[in-house]
Amino acid sequence: MTWIILIEVLVKIALLLGGLMFAAAYLVLVERWIAAWVQDRIGPNRVGIPLTKIRLFGLGQPIADGVKFICKEEFTPGHVDRTLYTLAPIIMLVTALGAFAVIPFGSVLPPFPLPDGSTYQIRLILLPAFDAGILLFLAFGGLGVFAVALAGWASNNKYSFFGGVRSAAQLISYEVPLSLAILGVVVASGSLHLDHIILTQAQSGWWNIFVYPLGFLVFLVAVCAEAGRLPFDLAEAEQELVGGYHTEYSGMRLMLFLVSEFLHMVAASFLITILFLGGWHLWGITGSNELVGWGVALVRVIVLVAKVFLVILLFMLVRWSWPRFRFDQLMDLAWKVLLLWGIIHFVLAAGWAYAGVNQPMWLVAATNWTTLVIVWLITALVSPPESDNRPRREPAPVWSGEAVESPTS
Amino acid sequence: MSHAGTKKIRWVNETPLSPIERTYIPLVLQGLTTTVRHLVSKKITLQFPEERYEPADPIIYRGVHRLNRDAQGRVKCVACFLCATACPARCIDIVAGESPWPDREKYPVHFTIDMLRCIFCGMCEEACPVNAIELTSLYDLCGKSREEMVFDKNKLLLIYDWTKDDEPPLMQIFEQEAIREEPPEETQSWAAPEHPPFDHVAEKAAEMYRRDSAG
Numbered sequence: 001m002t003w004i005i006l007i008e009v010l011v012k013i014a015l016l017l018g019g020l021m022f023a024a025a026y027l028v029l030v031e032r033w034i035a036a037w038v039q040d041r042i043g044p045n046r047v048g049i050p051l052t053k054i055r056l057f058g059l060g061q062p063i064a065d066g067v068k069f070i071c072k073e074e075f076t077p078g079h080v081d082r083t084l085y086t087l088a089p090i091i092m093l094v095t096a097l098g099a100f101a102v103i104p105f106g107s108v109l110p111p112f113p114l115p116d117g118s119t120y121q122i123r124l125i126l127l128p129a130f131d132a133g134i135l136l137f138l139a140f141g142g143l144g145v146f147a148v149a150l151a152g153w154a155s156n157n158k159y160s161f162f163g164g165v166r167s168a169a170q171l172i173s174y175e176v177p178l179s180l181a182i183l184g185v186v187v188a189s190g191s192l193h194l195d196h197i198i199l200t201q202a203q204s205g206w207w208n209i210f211v212y213p214l215g216f217l218v219f220l221v222a223v224c225a226e227a228g229r230l231p232f233d234l235a236e237a238e239q240e241l242v243g244g245y246h247t248e249y250s251g252m253r254l255m256l257f258l259v260s261e262f263l264h265m266v267a268a269s270f271l272i273t274i275l276f277l278g279g280w281h282l283w284g285i286t287g288s289n290e291l292v293g294w295g296v297a298l299v300r301v302i303v304l305v306a307k308v309f310l311v312i313l314l315f316m317l318v319r320w321s322w323p324r325f326r327f328d329q330l331m332d333l334a335w336k337v338l339l340l341w342g343i344i345h346f347v348l349a350a351g352w353a354y355a356g357v358n359q360p361m362w363l364v365a366a367t368n369w370t371t372l373v374i375v376w377l378i379t380a381l382v383s384p385p386e387s388d389n390r391p392r393r394e395p396a397p398v399w400s401g402e403a404v405e406s407p408t409s
Numbered sequence: 410m411s412h413a414g415t416k417k418i419r420w421v422n423e424t425p426l427s428p429i430e431r432t433y434i435p436l437v438l439q440g441l442t443t444t445v446r447h448l449v450s451k452k453i454t455l456q457f458p459e460e461r462y463e464p465a466d467p468i469i470y471r472g473v474h475r476l477n478r479d480a481q482g483r484v485k486c487v488a489c490f491l492c493a494t495a496c497p498a499r500c501i502d503i504v505a506g507e508s509p510w511p512d513r514e515k516y517p518v519h520f521t522i523d524m525l526r527c528i529f530c531g532m533c534e535e536a537c538p539v540n541a542i543e544l545t546s547l548y549d550l551c552g553k554s555r556e557e558m559v560f561d562k563n564k565l566l567l568i569y570d571w572t573k574d575d576e577p578p579l580m581q582i583f584e585q586e587a588i589r590e591e592p593p594e595e596t597q598s599w600a601a602p603e604h605p606p607f608d609h610v611a612e613k614a615a616e617m618y619r620r621d622s623a624g
Contacts, residue, residue, distance in 0.1 A: 038447050042454040317448070321440035380432040385425035 004120060012126050016100055024262040025062035031316050032061070038320040066255075074251030077155075084154035089249065089256035092147035096263035099140040101126040102133030103270045104195050106280055106301035110293055124301065125195065132192045134182060137271065138175070141226060144264070145171045148235060148245050151257070155248035163244030166327065167228065167235030173334040174225040174232075180342030181219035184212060184349035185275050198279030202288040206361045207278035214372045215345040216276045218338050223268040225334070228261060230319035234327060269311040273304060277311070280304040328389060337379055344375060467546035467576050471531045474522055474560070475568040477541050477578045484566060485541035488515040492533035492542050500526035501533060520562040524550060540580045545572045583613050 036043030047060035106124035114120050145168050152164015185208055186192055189200040201207050209216045225232035236244025246257045273279060280286055280300035287296055348371060352364050430436060455462060464470035477485045488505035506518035533542050552558040
């Protein structure tokens with residue numbers, strides 16, 4: 001039996017790595033298309049099959065991008081700490097990929113017979129028996145901070161350093177509301193296993209977004225900040241920091257950073273889908289039992305990936321809709337709003353869990369939605385009516401261009 | 410406290426948000442609808458090699474230069490160096506020689522324009538007293554080497570041959586409109602014309618301008 005487990009794990013790792021790299025490459029293309037469309041442009045539409053004139057709507061663009069990155073000179077500036085400088089992108093990629101070890105890509109394939117007579121069943125997750133999946137996910141997310149901070153530090157460049165420090169502060173701050181939002185869902189489902197969280201949603205038919213809207217909002221904003229997507233991309237604010245923490249990187253190492261950032265976004269979308277949007281569940285199509293036939297198992301994978309893609313599209317639209325936060329606004333949002341919302345969400349979820357599992361779902365949902373409205377209104381009323389943080393002082397008079405008598409004349 | 414020569418700045422406060430705006434819902438929706446509206450709106454990109462930009466008025470477009478020919482097919486330039494003097498980028502290089510033709514004293518033996526230095530300001534065209542150098546509406550100028558981008562007299566004359574049908578020389582346009590009372594004689598010298606030969610052109614241009622601006 002051990003040989004088949006070995007094969008299963010190797011095949012899964014190969015599929016995961018290949019699929020993720022492929023997805024990251026093509027999501028870059030999608031991101032560029034959406035960026036172009038939002039700006040009334042057409043976007044990449046020229047590169048097709050290499051060495052031919054076939055264009056295919058620009059679907060060959062990722063190949064061109066990859067070849068470009070690989071062929072570029074990988075320049076190491078003389079003033080960097082070489083060990084950390086090389087280590088940082090590796091840590092970044094490893095943590096970004098490692099988070100996918102606990103993400104289920106569907107439910108369970110039906111059991112099939114082996115040559116020796118026994119049956120074998122495959123769960124569509126890299127670590128099926130790992131019960132603290134979501135903790136591992138958070139741990140990898142926390143380790144990702146190291147990569148960014150190390151890259152900023154090792155580059156020995158003030159812009160990189162600013163990017164690294166900003167990113168460290170941001171990621172640590174937003175991990176708190178993120179964990180609280182997850183905690184509420186975990187308490188409600190009674191499991192740290194992502195498969196089980198999906199299953200509870202599928203069996204009740206109530207996705208967590210309908211039952212815990214407050215948690216969903218906190219999670220959406222916090223995970224967007226964790227992934228460093230645009231309203232929260234202070235770590236690489238081009239207008240202020242050249243390129244942020246990867247200013248000094250080039251070639252393959254830069255590509256590792258960029259791919260890892262996309263993988264962060266993909267992982268965040270998977271987590272949103274699994275925790276709040278019902279994972280592979282869709283009413284009337286996928287059923288809610290754990291054991292299904294091949295057809296339904298495949299449909300579940302498709303449903304899950306489609307939901308994830310929609311969430312990614314939302315992230316990409318958000319990127320072009322709102323401007324970047326100022327740093328004090330970023331911290332205000334994390335510590336003054338999201339933290340409180342997260343605590344309220346967690347307390348409510350814990351209260352209903354304490355009351356027992358047999359409560360009617362509509363009642364739980366109704367209390368949560370009412371709380372959301374109340375909390376939102378209170379937040380709106382107590383929030384400052386302006387975002388001006390300029391120092392309140394008399395502005396110095398400025399030179400207006402008129403002639404001044406010189407003291408000697 | 411206001412000093413002489415200085416001006417006081419006024420402190421402008423940010424407009425405070427109304428209570429409804431402070432819920433952020435209208436603002437968030439506004440941002441998303443703007444994005445989505447542009448996402449589906451008509452794209453303005455010009456797919457260059459397939460679709461080409463057509464200058465609205467090729468006559469006044471400032472593209473690649475050309476050296477005009479006169480009626481006999483000779484180069485019109487009289488090597489007066491006014492264009493080279495007017496050029497702010499100093500990209501025009503003229504070598505003058507004694508003219509083999511009786512109607513002028515000098516002609517350009519070499520006439521080169523360094524297109525890499527040229528800023529396409531059109532001052533050479535304005536400076537030219539005989540309308541010999543003109544800027545065409547060709548804009549997709551490229552070359553594989555620096556040497557290739559230094560245009561000599563033959564190349565500039567060749568550009569005239571390419572573009573003369575689509576963009577007739579300004580002189581020709583004016584001449585078609587103007588009624589010439591006395592064509593200048595073939596032997597008349599440039600040095601001392603009895604009548605400034607292009608006055609009627611200037612008058613005609615001014616008249617066309619008045620007519621156009623009147624309606």
